[in-house]
Amino acid sequence: MADEVILLNFWPSMFGMRTMIALEEKGVKYEYREENVINNKSPLLLEMNPIHKKIPVLIHNGKPVCESIIQIQYIDEVWSDKNPFLPTDPYQRAQALFWADFIEKKLFVCGRKTWATKGEELEAATKEYIEILKTLQCELGDKPYFGGDKFGFVDIVLIGYYSWFPAYQKFGNFSIEPECSKLMAWGKRCMQRASVAKALPDSEKVVGYVLQLKKFYGIE
């Protein structure tokens, strides 16, 4: 039986981008279904992720896998013959999971503040955002990828945010490049990969989406 793989997603989601990249890297054929998460979630989404009711949902032969980081691990284990994402050494695996968790805990919440707050709160948020990126840049070091010579798990977890950087910078009125030029070079390097280029939306489109969000939430 051929695998039936469906991805329920919403295009600006940096979480959904991860799962798309993972599927593309493994060469898995899948059906992409765009969800309207703001106004009208599909019955399938609510059925497949009754706990969180959130995208992305990966549906493999009718069975749902939820949460993007878990989806990447699942894809890595099911399609294990090609492009492994996680190292095999337990210590290196733990380190990769640690940085994925760090990104998960820090980047979304702080990023949101760059367009949803103002004044002192905004100033603190943009400073914190740069500090988070500097920490990640320090972990990257002189390696081409977080995975070393190969594009891997942490790269997949982080790269979606790269498409949001222009929006964060525009609305937060700050600049990432001066202190994080190595990380920006890493982003450009990742964008050379077909999987990443396909999964990441145009940054200008993200800027437009954030404008919509600001209007939706009544943020001046």
Add this chain to the structure above:
Amino acid sequence: MADEVILLNFWPSMFGMRTMIALEEKGVKYEYREENVINNKSPLLLEMNPIHKKIPVLIHNGKPVCESIIQIQYIDEVWSDKNPFLPTDPYQRAQALFWADFIEKKLFVCGRKTWATKGEELEAATKEYIEILKTLQCELGDKPYFGGDKFGFVDIVLIGYYSWFPAYQKFGNFSIEPECSKLMAWGKRCMQRASVAKALPDSEKVVGYVLQLKKFYGIE
């Protein structure tokens, strides 16, 4: 070379309890070092977890592994010959990771509100806490453990909270048993295991600790 394993912990931490249980289940010999996380973190803790500066830290042959859920996975992979925690099937692994993530996202934050808030906020928190536990109880179903017939990954992730239930109920003035009797029976079942009995502190001691916390934060 014999393995040198050190656990930096603070006894009331439900996160540290997980790592202790995992080590005990695998029969790993380790040195337990109690940290004073409120007033005086040790130089070793700050050196081994410079990013979060938090316990528990597992130090294996001089190298740190941080974040309790990652520590459980690491212990499972390194000492793989005994009592596997995670299933081998990728879909079942993804499900176990999903429930661990659910516990991680929901239980600590809501639990804290049961002793740190009052009025409407407290009322909402205690209702939410019961709903979270009911969701977990539904996942448990009629199985003896979340891992099925065997005590496994999700059981290890959740059981530490059981030692906090009396404190949550006392300060939040609510009762878990009426709607969650199956989950309470699961807790009692887990307490029969030597690993769990050793890792979980006496609930009355936790009540005393929460009283200290309330004074520390000036919460009446």
